[in-house]
Amino acid sequence: xxxxIREKEGTARTRxxxxxxxxxxxxxxxTVSRALAKDPKIAESTRQIVAEAxxxxxxxxxxAAQRLRTGRTKVISLILDxxxxxxxxxxxxxxxxxxxxxxxxxxxxxxxxxxGADSLAPVLHVVRNxxxxxxxxxxxxxxxxRVRFLLDRGVPFACHGRTTLSTRHPFVDFDxxxxxxxxxxxxxxxxxxxxxxxxxxAEYTFAGHLHAGVHRAAEERGLSVTIPDRLSIxxxxxxxxxxxxxxxxxxxxxxxxxxxxxxxxxAGLKPRGLLRGRDYNAVVKVSSSLLGLIDPEVDCIYEDxxxxxxxxxxxxxxxxxxxxxxxPEGVIYPPGVxxxx
Amino acid sequence: xxxxIREKEGTARTRxxxxxxxxxxxxxxxTVSRALAKDPKIAESTRQIVAEAxxxxxxxxxxAAQRLRTGRTKVISLILDxxxxxxxxxxxxxxxxxxxxxxxxxxxxxxxxxxGADSLAPVLHVVRNxxxxxxxxxxxxxxxxRVRFLLDRGVPFACHGRTTLSTRHPFVDFDxxxxxxxxxxxxxxxxxxxxxxxxxxAEYTFAGHLHAGVHRAAEERGLSVTIPDRLSIxxxxxxxxxxxxxxxxxxxxxxxxxxxxxxxxxAGLKPRGLLRGRDYNAVVKVSSSLLGLIDPEVDCIYEDxxxxxxxxxxxxxxxxxxxxxxxPEGVIYPPGVxxxx
DNA sequence: GAGAGATTTTGTAACGATTTAAAAAGCCAT
DNA sequence: ATGGCTTTTTAAATCGTTACAAAATCTCTC
Numbered sequence: 098x099x100x101x102i103r104e105k106e107g108t109a110r111t112r113x114x115x116x117x118x119x120x121x122x123x124x125x126x127x128t129v130s131r132a133l134a135k136d137p138k139i140a141e142s143t144r145q146i147v148a149e150a151x152x153x154x155x156x157x158x159x160x161a162a163q164r165l166r167t168g169r170t171k172v173i174s175l176i177l178d179x180x181x182x183x184x185x186x187x188x189x190x191x192x193x194x195x196x197x198x199x200x201x202x203x204x205x206x207x208x209x210x211x212x213g214a215d216s217l218a219p220v221l222h223v224v225r226n227x228x229x230x231x232x233x234x235x236x237x238x239x240x241x242x243r244v245r246f247l248l249d250r251g252v253p254f255a256c257h258g259r260t261t262l263s264t265r266h267p268f269v270d271f272d273x274x275x276x277x278x279x280x281x282x283x284x285x286x287x288x289x290x291x292x293x294x295x296x297x298x299a300e301y302t303f304a305g306h307l308h309a310g311v312h313r314a315a316e317e318r319g320l321s322v323t324i325p326d327r328l329s330i331x332x333x334x335x336x337x338x339x340x341x342x343x344x345x346x347x348x349x350x351x352x353x354x355x356x357x358x359x360x361x362x363x364a365g366l367k368p369r370g371l372l373r374g375r376d377y378n379a380v381v382k383v384s385s386s387l388l389g390l391i392d393p394e395v396d397c398i399y400e401d402x403x404x405x406x407x408x409x410x411x412x413x414x415x416x417x418x419x420x421x422x423x424x425p426e427g428v429i430y431p432p433g434v435x436x437x438x
Numbered sequence: 439x440x441x442x443i444r445e446k447e448g449t450a451r452t453r454x455x456x457x458x459x460x461x462x463x464x465x466x467x468x469t470v471s472r473a474l475a476k477d478p479k480i481a482e483s484t485r486q487i488v489a490e491a492x493x494x495x496x497x498x499x500x501x502a503a504q505r506l507r508t509g510r511t512k513v514i515s516l517i518l519d520x521x522x523x524x525x526x527x528x529x530x531x532x533x534x535x536x537x538x539x540x541x542x543x544x545x546x547x548x549x550x551x552x553x554g555a556d557s558l559a560p561v562l563h564v565v566r567n568x569x570x571x572x573x574x575x576x577x578x579x580x581x582x583x584r585v586r587f588l589l590d591r592g593v594p595f596a597c598h599g600r601t602t603l604s605t606r607h608p609f610v611d612f613d614x615x616x617x618x619x620x621x622x623x624x625x626x627x628x629x630x631x632x633x634x635x636x637x638x639x640a641e642y643t644f645a646g647h648l649h650a651g652v653h654r655a656a657e658e659r660g661l662s663v664t665i666p667d668r669l670s671i672x673x674x675x676x677x678x679x680x681x682x683x684x685x686x687x688x689x690x691x692x693x694x695x696x697x698x699x700x701x702x703x704x705a706g707l708k709p710r711g712l713l714r715g716r717d718y719n720a721v722v723k724v725s726s727s728l729l730g731l732i733d734p735e736v737d738c739i740y741e742d743x744x745x746x747x748x749x750x751x752x753x754x755x756x757x758x759x760x761x762x763x764x765x766p767e768g769v770i771y772p773p774g775v776x777x778x779x
Numbered sequence: 780g781a782g783a784g785a786t787t788t789t790g791t792a793a794c795g796a797t798t799t800a801a802a803a804a805g806c807c808a809t
Numbered sequence: 810a811t812g813g814c815t816t817t818t819t820a821a822a823t824c825g826t827t828a829c830a831a832a833a834t835c836t837c838t839c
């Protein structure tokens with residue numbers, strides 16, 4: 098009954114391995130391995146016996162050994178960029194990501210993107226040292242060196258935001274065009290004639306999308322649009338506030354693609370006696386319920402970052418499963434209406 | 439000159455291994471391995487030759503092989519809890535952590551703490567499956583099952599916050615007592631006679647610290663202290679606001695250990711016509727510059743979460759290096775003055 | 780120039796999984 | 810039984826690294 102292969106008896110402290118299972122069931126190690134892999138070449142009865150033993154002994158395959166043998170790491174790397182324009186972004190994204198990865202056997206490692214450094218550096222590091230099977234990153238550019246590199250090397254990835262490259266690749270993106278369009282329409286409905294929107298730095302693809310959305314609405318409704326130069330959603334709040342304090346010809350409609358920018362601008366406008374609802378209106382893209390506490394009256398449109406995380410995880414998993422075949426489609430998730438009254 | 443061991447010529451695509459270096463230098467694989475490990479038993483001249491070859495060929499050791507052989511994963515796991523009381527907490531903590539870990543060869547993996555589930559579960563998972571060499575977690579309790587378990591198993595860790603267990607263990611904690619004391623003194627200086635502080639749930643150690651700090655100041659200055667029952671810094675903002683709206687005998691001094699709680703309470707008090715500076719004063723513990731935009735006048739004391747992350751990383755690294763010997767001391771980092779006027 | 784002792788290098792065996800090719804077993808008709 | 814199938818199991822090699830014990834080389838001293 099008992100296996101005849103040498104067993105480390107007494108010391109029940111060692112984790113069970115395939116050898117332990119082999120000894121327990123009487124099958125060879127190879128048989129056990131394939132049985133656990135549900136290989137149809139192994140008799141159903143054998144598979145059941147092995148599965149039972151694995152369960153009973155609490156067998157868990159050794160990741161290091163699997164990784165060494167197969168070359169697959171079962172790891173997904175998230176490149177974390179230091180941008181802070183969205184409060185709680187990291188937390189929400191991670192919640193979504195870990196949710197999507199739960200139960201798949203994939204682990205999530207985090208690599209930082211150093212502030213001033215080349216955005217390709219962490220990606221290069223992960224790929225060169227074979228640290229993960231797939232990557233996730235955000236802040237995608239129109240012509241993104243990371244996307245180019247990964248496509249070239251055939252490394253699976255999913256990015257938050259799109260490129261304008263012709264090659265199809267997996268991505269997850271918020272419908273910023275739709276957001277901007279609806280924000281502008283809303284402002285027009287409130288009587289605005291001249292709009293102002295603070296955009297992300299021009300190299301990011303979603304800058305163009307926001308721009309396009311506003312312009313479409315502006316054309317439809319005959320509005321003017323100002324886009325502040327030398328200012329972006331990445332500008333430090335003090336800069337934004339100073340800008341608002343000195344702003345001449347104050348527009349009567351503002352679109353803020355981020356809570357922080359809105360707060361900073363408001364901090365600059367309020368001391369001038371300019372009141373929202375009377376002198377101007379605003380629509381803000383939010384990803385938290387923060388503004389509901391500060392300024393319950395402001396029009397908000399919601400971007401669900403946790404959902405983005407989930408989608409990024411799912412998309413990357415699909416890409417990993419595709420294995421040479423055509424990868425998954427890009428996914429665009431829509432704005433959620435939070436408090437547009 | 440060239441090595442005589444079979445070399446995969448032509449295909450320069452494969453990553454160099456110890457074998458590659460052995461072939462290149464003419465030494466045995468074992469020698470190369472120990473040379474790279476700076477083993478003093480290997481001649482200095484040999485070490486130099488090997489180091490040069492490794493550099494030239496771009497050799498990077500294979501983590502899977504190292505891990506399989508040594509049993510060490512070179513991974514640190516962060517258990518991410520879903521609490522959101524501190525805006526940007528996750529982002530700051532990760533920035534600090536990855537900074538501390540950079541260049542050490544340790545990677546950071548993230549495991550989620552599912553909202554309602556047992557806090558021991560993810561720790562158990564990591565330890566049982568040997569997924570990391572050390573753990574980091576936050577929200578430490580007075581009697582923390584995770585700390586007990588890890589101490590018992592001898593697994594290195596560093597936690598954010600202290601326990602009240604008698605066994606010494608590594609931790610990193612903010613000086614909440616000092617914060618609360620100084621906040622209360624500040625309020626007394628502003629003329630407050632009756633204080634109110636919203637605490638974390640009682641099981642967390644820092645609830646006691648905050649409590650102690652306030653009480654010491656209250657005794658010194660002869661103040662009264664109210665601690666709202668059925669309310670904590672984890673209460674949903676709407677609950678806090680509702681509480682503030684219905685509050686009878688409004689105290690003249692508030693201490694808020696979190697930005698969100700402050701905003702929620704303010705949202706409840708303001709509609710009642712209660713004005714800060716006239717009817718009451720407040721001191722808030724902040725971890726971002728958010729309040730500077732919303733309410734530049736409010737007294738803030740700063741907790742540097744990024745620093746906490748750095749310290750957690752450093753402390754855990756020391757614990758890992760201690761290897762059986764006495765682990766590192768706990769670290770308490772002080773409040774930073776941000777905008778106490 | 781032989782032997783002792785220290786220094787330096789090396790061959791081999793793991794670590795725990797997967798995979799290839801080959802062996803063993805089962806089945807059936809002749 | 811025997812040969813010819815198919816189904817099932819197995820032995821052995823491999824991934825890249827480290828550790829143990831033994832071999833090789835060098836350095837002195839007499």
